[in-house]
Amino acid sequence: MRLRRRGDFERAYREGSRARGSVLRVVAVENGGPWTRLGLSVGRRVWRHAVQRNRVRRLFREAFRLEYASLPAGFDLILIPAQPRLRPDLDSTRRELVRLARKASRRAREKRARAGEEAS
RNA sequence: CGAGAGGUCCAGGCGAUCGCUCCACGUGACUUCUGUCGGCGUGGGGAGGAAAGUCCGGGCACCUCGGAUCAGGAUGGUUGCUAACGGCAACCGGCCGUGAGGCUAGGGAAAGUGCCACAGAGAGAAGACCGCCUACCCCGUGCGCAAGCGCGGGCGGCAAGGGUGAAAGGGUGCGGUAAGAGCGCACCGCGGUCCUGGUGACAGGGCCGGCAGGGUAAACCCCAUCCGGUGAAAGACCAAAUAGGGGAGGCGCAACGGGCGAUGAUCCGCGUCCCGUCUCCCGGGUAGGUCGUUCGAGGCCGGCGGCGACGUCGGUCCCAGAGAAAUGGUCGCCCCCUCCGGUGACGGAGGGACAGAACCCGGCUUAUCGGACCUCUCGCGUC
């Protein structure tokens, strides 16, 4: 499911854990539900022209769709291109998505556990 | 066959499969009875000719409205088309091309002002550097009896030729003259006037004038025509949390005064508020949501009118509606291009332009692989 509300994005940027690779930058935050949700943030700095920008967006969405079963459940994942003028291919995006999503979600769980200890 | 001119159209095709989004119908669960869902099933729609740049013009929406003068901006051959335009069509003039055709910001320079560097004698009611001439007048001198003839110079004359310049106060030719000159004449150009044709821009012709002060208005300006501002983040509605009192209408003060207004200035009218009082009402608004939002100056086909842009009539079709923003992934066959191997049929690899709707239209401009078709021009060859 796509993430679209402004508040969801702000919560992710405020509380989320990040991981960066050569293609993607992933921000992960627990959403309290049973499903994983997708947010995309592809700005004009990546590509000036809309065709190339849509290309990146659609490829990210396709990678998310194909690797959905391998992703940690119960997270909102925001995908950001790692560098301007990115020309990604599907295979490497899929591999990096899985790797970074697991890494970021692990960090998010640790962070929450630490917060729980300090609260108690 | 070769070279070229103008225009219309297409934007790789077919299929399978996994997804996204919207719509219709049926159906399930929940429900505050109005809707909600990672619901289910079936069927259907889903980027462009430029969707782009935002250079113009409109629709639509709001701003408390109407007018006058000025300022400001835009446009600039004529006649039309159109909702409108800075767009388009036809025509006129100019320039380019053998031609088909192409380009054209193309009103006014005797309304006024400014500018025209450098060079050059002179650059605007100009001027004589080199040059040409010495007819008239004066001086010197040679020849001659004399009238006179000649040479040099002066006083002067000229603007043909050279030279400068982007530009030198019409051009060519003949006559004329001391040399020259629109000084005279012919033709061309130019100005005025009249006639004819055309709605008009303008064209053609007659007569008169010897020619009348260059260029620049994408310099100021003058003339004619047009123009209110803000833009879907316009705007209408529903409405958590929080804070907490406002809103609508009538009358008077009032023949006073002040503020506000279509947001460049001034003025006039008009409206409205400020103050008092009376009556009535519960609303306003952020997050968020719904509408605006896709049926429209609409597409296609045909008839009629018009040279055409276009208009009109009839039939037919419904054709994207996202919102951190949907059109994508994979596979097969075919098409086109490039490269490699091969004599070849063929095989293999890579590639398929520019580019992505954001309220909607009409244009302009710019980007663009390649292809189809129509009309026309020139050259060569053959019959």
Added chain:
RNA sequence: GGGCGAUUAACUCAGUGGCUAGAGUGUCUCGUUUACACCGAGAAAGUCGGGGGUUCGAAUCCCUCAUCGCCCA
């Protein structure tokens, strides 16, 4: 979506129709110094963002394209 502005030497900027487009910093060469810096003298460096037009003449005026930046929430 809408609206403004800028582009001139490697850098920061002048130049608003007319001679070879200038200034500061920087760079290079020479001098000075044992050497370096400072200082002095000199030099190089420009499609004036690209293209087209107006004009005798354009960095300057007009049109168009490109790039960069800012504002409206």
